[in-house]
Amino acid sequence: MMEKQRYWRNADNQWGLVSRLLHWVMAIFIIGMLAGGLYMAELPNSPFKFELYGIHKAIGIFILLFLIFRLVWRISQTIPTLLRLPQPQQFLAKISAPLMYLVLFIMPLSGIAMSQAGGHPISVFGWVTLPEMIGKNPELGKIAATIHQTTAWILIALIIMHILAAFYHQFCRKDYLLTRMWKKI
Numbered sequence: 001m002m003e004k005q006r007y008w009r010n011a012d013n014q015w016g017l018v019s020r021l022l023h024w025v026m027a028i029f030i031i032g033m034l035a036g037g038l039y040m041a042e043l044p045n046s047p048f049k050f051e052l053y054g055i056h057k058a059i060g061i062f063i064l065l066f067l068i069f070r071l072v073w074r075i076s077q078t079i080p081t082l083l084r085l086p087q088p089q090q091f092l093a094k095i096s097a098p099l100m101y102l103v104l105f106i107m108p109l110s111g112i113a114m115s116q117a118g119g120h121p122i123s124v125f126g127w128v129t130l131p132e133m134i135g136k137n138p139e140l141g142k143i144a145a146t147i148h149q150t151t152a153w154i155l156i157a158l159i160i161m162h163i164l165a166a167f168y169h170q171f172c173r174k175d176y177l178l179t180r181m182w183k184k185i
């Protein structure tokens, strides 16, 4: 029983199975949303484009729900200790998680605001339609669209830095940071 619990949950030097699964599954979906979002926004208007918008919005809502769960899980768990680094890397490592969460929350929330202020309903694969929290407001819609687009590029930059930092740890400092996010060490 104890063993099982330890495996699911984080420990002082180890991410538990739930955290590792959330990290990798969400990484795939978020990178897919960035690539898919940039692709669909460039398409000329067509039924195909609007079908992609529908899929993008529905997956975005799922990402938001998983993000809330992930944050609650993180707060309720031990966080594996940060590996010792010289300044300013130590500072960057400390702020990277809160910054990543902030940017990740802005993406779906600005997407919801953009759609609803633009007067477009948000249906999750036809199963449920989100209640209207924001009435039609083209001005607000434009602001939300600018936030969504700009934050997408900030997120892309953060993801690139995140990957470079992980490789720096794994291959230059050889401190197994990437390994501990992948499997039990």
Ligand code: HEM
Pocket (backbone or CB within 6 Å): 030, 033, 034, 035, 036, 037, 038, 039, 040, 041, 053, 056, 057, 058, 059, 060, 061, 063, 104, 107, 108, 109, 110, 111, 112, 114, 115, 122, 145, 148, 149, 152
């Ligand atoms: C983590 C979640 C999300 C990511 C990473 C993401 C990413 C993106 C990206 C990269 C674009 C292209 C921006 C551009 O260059 O114009 C885009 C466009 C768009 N997104 Fe998202 N998005 C997310 C969630 C959502 C959600 C939840 C909604 C609505 C419910 C949404 C609605 C839209 C719409 C309508 C567009 C098209 C904007 C246009 O044509 O100008 N997104 N998204």
